[in-house]
Amino acid sequence: MATPDQKSPNVLLQNLCCRILGRSEADVAQQFQFAVRVIGSNFAPTVERDEFLVAEKIKKELIRQRREADAALFSELHRKLHSQGVLKNKWSILYLLLNLSEDPRKQTGKVSSYAALFAQALPRDAHSTPYYYARPQTLPLSYQDRSAQSAQSAGSMGSSGVSSLSMLTLNGPGPTPHSLLPGQPHQAPGVGDGLRQQLGSRLAWTLSANQPSSQASTSKGIPNSASRNTTRPRRDGDTGGTSEVTEAALVRDILYVFQGIDGKIKMSNTENCYKVEGKANLSKSLRDTAVRLAELGWLHNKIRKYTDHRSLDRSFGLVGQSFCAALHQELKEYYRLLSVLHSQLQLEDDQGVNLGFESSLTLRRLLVWTYDPKIRLKTLAALVDHCQGRKGGALASAVHAYTKTGDPYMRSLVRHILSLVSHPVLNFLYRWIYDGELEDTYHEFFVASDPTVKTDRLWHDKYTLRTSMIPSFITMDQSRKVLLIGKSINFLHQVCHDQTPTTKMIAVTKSAESPQDAADLFTDLENAFQGKIDAAYFETSKYLLDVLNKKYSLLDHMQAMRRYLLLGQGDFIRHLMDLLKPELVRPATTLYQHNLTGILETAVRATNAQFDSPEILRRLDVRLLEVSPGDTGWDVFSLDYHVDGPIATVFTRECMSHYLRVFNFLWRAKRMEYILTDIRKGHMCNAKLLRALPEFSGVLHQCHILASEMVHFIHQMQYYITFEVLECSWDELWNKVQRAQDLDHIIAAHEVFLDTIISRCLLDADSR
Numbered sequence: 001m002a003t004p005d006q007k008s009p010n011v012l013l014q015n016l017c018c019r020i021l022g023r024s025e026a027d028v029a030q031q032f033q034f035a036v037r038v039i040g041s042n043f044a045p046t047v048e049r050d051e052f053l054v055a056e057k058i059k060k061e062l063i064r065q066r067r068e069a070d071a072a073l074f075s076e077l078h079r080k081l082h083s084q085g086v087l088k089n090k091w092s093i094l095y096l097l098l099n100l101s102e103d104p105r106k107q108t109g110k111v112s113s114y115a116a117l118f119a120q121a122l123p124r125d126a127h128s129t130p131y132y133y134a135r136p137q138t139l140p141l142s143y144q145d146r147s148a149q150s151a152q153s154a155g156s157m158g159s160s161g162v163s164s165l166s167m168l169t170l171n172g173p174g175p176t177p178h179s180l181l182p183g184q185p186h187q188a189p190g191v192g193d194g195l196r197q198q199l200g201s202r203l204a205w206t207l208s209a210n211q212p213s214s215q216a217s218t219s220k221g222i223p224n225s226a227s228r229n230t231t232r233p234r235r236d237g238d239t240g241g242t243s244e245v246t247e248a249a250l251v252r253d254i255l256y257v258f259q260g261i262d263g264k265i266k267m268s269n270t271e272n273c274y275k276v277e278g279k280a281n282l283s284k285s286l287r288d289t290a291v292r293l294a295e296l297g298w299l300h301n302k303i304r305k306y307t308d309h310r311s312l313d314r315s316f317g318l319v320g321q322s323f324c325a326a327l328h329q330e331l332k333e334y335y336r337l338l339s340v341l342h343s344q345l346q347l348e349d350d351q352g353v354n355l356g357f358e359s360s361l362t363l364r365r366l367l368v369w370t371y372d373p374k375i376r377l378k379t380l381a382a383l384v385d386h387c388q389g390r391k392g393g394a395l396a397s398a399v400h401a402y403t404k405t406g407d408p409y410m411r412s413l414v415r416h417i418l419s420l421v422s423h424p425v426l427n428f429l430y431r432w433i434y435d436g437e438l439e440d441t442y443h444e445f446f447v448a449s450d451p452t453v454k455t456d457r458l459w460h461d462k463y464t465l466r467t468s469m470i471p472s473f474i475t476m477d478q479s480r481k482v483l484l485i486g487k488s489i490n491f492l493h494q495v496c497h498d499q500t501p502t503t504k505m506i507a508v509t510k511s512a513e514s515p516q517d518a519a520d521l522f523t524d525l526e527n528a529f530q531g532k533i534d535a536a537y538f539e540t541s542k543y544l545l546d547v548l549n550k551k552y553s554l555l556d557h558m559q560a561m562r563r564y565l566l567l568g569q570g571d572f573i574r575h576l577m578d579l580l581k582p583e584l585v586r587p588a589t590t591l592y593q594h595n596l597t598g599i600l601e602t603a604v605r606a607t608n609a610q611f612d613s614p615e616i617l618r619r620l621d622v623r624l625l626e627v628s629p630g631d632t633g634w635d636v637f638s639l640d641y642h643v644d645g646p647i648a649t650v651f652t653r654e655c656m657s658h659y660l661r662v663f664n665f666l667w668r669a670k671r672m673e674y675i676l677t678d679i680r681k682g683h684m685c686n687a688k689l690l691r692a693l694p695e696f697s698g699v700l701h702q703c704h705i706l707a708s709e710m711v712h713f714i715h716q717m718q719y720y721i722t723f724e725v726l727e728c729s730w731d732e733l734w735n736k737v738q739r740a741q742d743l744d745h746i747i748a749a750h751e752v753f754l755d756t757i758i759s760r761c762l763l764d765a766d767s768r
Contacts, residue, residue, distance in 0.1 A: 010036070051082075051091040058098055245282055250290055251361050252345060257297040258338055258370075260304065265294050274298055289363045296370055299377035300334065303327055306384045317442035318424035319392050323399070326420040330380055330413075337373055341366070372409075379410050383417070392444025393469035396421050400472050425471060433482060433536045434502055436489030438463075446470040447483055455494050459649045459743065463487045478530070481537040484742050488540040491743075496547055496646050506539045541742035548743070552646050553615065555737065558750070560616045561651070564639055565659045566726055566757075567666045569609055576603040577674055584633030588624075591633050596622040600639075619643070623660075634671060638663060650747055658754040665761055666721065673714045679707055725760040729753050 013035055017028045055078050062071035081090060253263035257274060265274050274294035276287050307324045310316050316324075344361050379402070387398045399421050402414040428445040431437045438449050446469040453462040463483060470479045489505075492498040548554040563569040579599045583591065600622050604610055609617070623640035638660060643651040683704055690696050736749035758764050 013039070049091050051094060054091060054094040054098055058094065058101070061098075061101060247286060247363060248360075250282070250286060251363060251366065254290060254293050254363070254366060255338065255341055255345065257294050258300060258341075259335075260297050260301045265290055265297075286363065289367065293363065293366055293370065296374055296377060299374070299381045300331070302381045303331060303377065303384055307331070315391075315442055317391050317444040318427075319395050319421055319444050322420045322424055323387065323395060323417070326417040327380060327384075329420075330376060330417075334373055334377065337369070341369070375409065376413060379413055383414070391442070393425060393446050393466075393471045396425055397470075397472040422471070422473075429482060432486040433533070434506065436486050436493065436502065438486065444469065446474075446479055447486060456648060458495055459487065459491055459747075460652070463490070478533055481533050484744060485533075485536045485540050488544045488743070491646075491649075492544055492547065495649070496544075496551070498547055498551075500543075502540075505543045506536050538741070544743055545740070545746075548646055553613070554647055554650060554746075556613060556616060557619075557643070557647050557651070558737070560612065560619075561641060561659060562726075562730060563609075563612075564620055565641055565663045567663070567670060568726070569607070572603060572607040572609045573670060575607050576600065577670065579603055580633070580637065584637055586633055588627045588631040588633055588636045591624065591636070593622055593624055596624075596637070634668075638667070649743070650750055655750065655754060658758060661763055662754075662757055662761060665763060669714065669718060669721070673711075673718065676707065676711045676714060680711060683707060721761060725757055729756045729760070732756075 014025060014028070014032050017032045017035055018025060021028050021031060055074075059071045059074060062068070062074060078094075081087065087093065253265055256263055257265050265276050274291060274297060276282060276290055282290070307327045310320060311324050313320075341361065348360055383399060383402060386402070387395055390398050396418070399414060399418050403411055403418060405411050405414075425445070428438075428440060428447075431439065432445070432447060438445065438447060440447075440449075443466070446466050448464050448466040450462050450464070463486065465479055465483055470476070474482075489502055492500070564572070567573045576599070579602060580596070583596065583599065600620070604617060604620070619642040621640045621642060623638045625636040625638055627636055641651075641656070641659070643656065683700075687700065687704075690700060730753070733749055733753040736752075737746055740746045740749065759767070
């Protein structure tokens with residue numbers, strides 16, 4: 001029966017080393033120490049746990065080795081592996097394969113012996129083997145342990161893949177660790193017992209020796225890594241006085257500051273900057289360099305705080321989330337750099353004194369290696385400041401403003417971010433101009449919709465431009481065209497009841513396949529983007545005008561307004577006035593609309609108006625205005641023209657009220673002419689009868705002169721209204737309508753026509 005000592009983990013581990021190497025216990029002491037060190041360490045992978053990224057690195061490595069066929073085969077095998085649920089830790093397997101393929105110290109040929117396999121990871125200097133002993137639980141935690149605990153609460157630690165290796169290295173030679181060898185008497189019983197209890201988590205801790213290094217510097221004026229990797233003073237050990245901090249300790253501290261984790265360099269909330277602890281004994285050059293490097297941590301914290309806050313804000317919208325995703329993407333690249341730096345630092349710790357100073361990690365090397373990342377983080381931090389409080393198109397405009405720089409490096413970075421940020425805007429735009437759909441939950445698009453507006457006011461009130469959300473890379477003319485395209489599609493579907501697919505209206509292919517496509521379109525406004533907008537605008541507007549003119553006879557209704565409400569049909573107006581005279585001389589309260597409607601139909605049948613379209617004649621009607629005491633039929637009579645459906649978009653209620661005002665003015669002027677004509681006829685008849693009474697000749701002469709002046713005034717006024725006002729304005733309107741490219745042009749030209757008539761007829765407020 002085996003004794004408990006023979007079953008202890010260290011005994012089993014030494015037996016394993018002897019079995020692998022085929023040597024005795026005395027010969028495998030060095031390899032056994034290395035095995036204890038590996039098992040006792042707390043290695044962590046230096047890359048992010050992202051299966052896709054690891055697979056991409058493997059494919060890139062195969063392609064770099066000119067093994068394209070193997071890369072394609074790997075992609076197919078990885079796809080099949082991903083589709084099956086047999087393995088749960090696919091990332092770990094891929095990471096293992098990657099490490100096996102990238103190990104620079106592995107043998108080129110087949111490993112001939114277990115000894116060679118063991119030796120490839122051992123230190124080259126046999127005299128520098130560290131001395132290990134079991135670390136008592138009562139000792140304070142070292143800096144690495146503190147960092148590991150901090151990493152659990154720091155969000156960036158999981159992404160950066162930073163290793164938290166907890167070990168202290170010895171620079172000088174030490175005795176053989178007899179306390180770990182089986183069969184040997186323990187020099188410290190408590191240590192051996194404690195070791196057996198702690199082997200579940202880590203087998204050994206590295207003990208720092210106070211003896212000076214036995215090796216001198218091999219190069220003139222340059223110390224070796226033994227003098228660089230000196231003992232780090234414990235955080236919790238010394239309480240009084242200043243503590244000596246080496247550059248190596250400062251480098252490790254800086255790497256944690258890069259991720260926002262405080263150490264010797266702490267964040268000062270009052271001054272909003274990183275500062276080195278006052279107790280730390282540092283030279284001015286090291287202190288200044290450390291503060292300069294700590295700026296990356298400040299920039300990282302600023303960007304990370306923005307993304308963490310905004311990523312949880314659902315009202316930030318798709319554009320805002322795309323911006324946060326772009327920032328996360330840039331931070332991921334930053335974390336990859338930190339992983340490389342941590343790997344380098346951990347490699348130095350693993351190899352101990354064998355790594356020369358010329359390849360070690362120093363503050364000056366950090367300054368060089370972090371120069372480009374610092375520029376990127378500064379640009380991102382400036383974007384974060386500039387984009388505060390913005391969303392949607394305004395956010396895209398803020399990002400676009402930073403592309404106008406002479407720095408090609410910065411411009412390339414911002415354009416990449418813009419391609420991601422503008423992609424949701426492009427999706428909104430394409431769905432609007434090709435389908436007429438507007439799904440803007442968070443009000444990010446520059447086209448706004450009011451769901452409370454009914455279909456009769458769809459064109460005028462339902463869709464408007466949200467000017468604050470128009471991106472700076474889209475002009476006002478382009479945004480107006482975008483608005484009209486989608487509005488035309490919805491107007492055709494909802495008001496004109498035309499269900500023609502938009503693919504038959506617009507012969508333009510839509511393409512919003514990738515963020516790069518969005519960037520290309522928005523940065524090349526003169527060609528691709530402008531061409532797509534113009535093509536969709538002309539096609540939809542032309543189709544809408546064709547439907548209004550052919551199916552709904554818009555121009556015919558416009559001419560009917562001119563003939564009947566603006567008294568352009570002279571024979572009809574004269575005959576209607578003759579027929580209405582007996583009725584309109586009566587008090588207004590005695591009139592009945594159906595009687596007047598019958599007279600109107602009689603006048604239509606008796607004149608050229610009968611040849612008009614039945615659709616037009618059906619809309620012509622009589623309207624009685626509000627009756628006041630003492631009014632006659634002449635005061636309340638008016639013609640009316642009923643409009644509904646799509647044509648009501650052009651002839652709105654405001655327009656019809658303008659037509660009513662102009663008709664009443666022209667109708668009364670025509671009535672004055674009619675009355676003066678009757679007076680002139682009476683004078684001509686009375687002149688022969690009163691010729692025998694010479695005493696009336698003077699009075700009659702004055703009456704003739706006054707009547708002639710009144711007739712002349714009426715004729716001149718009617719000439720002015722008919723030719724100078726109506727005909728000129730109508731000709732201008734007709735030319736504009738014929739050249740109109742969209743419905744808005746027709747509506748605007750019609751409104752200008754009515755305003756001109758009212759102004760020139762002296763009916764506006766300024767003429768009163």
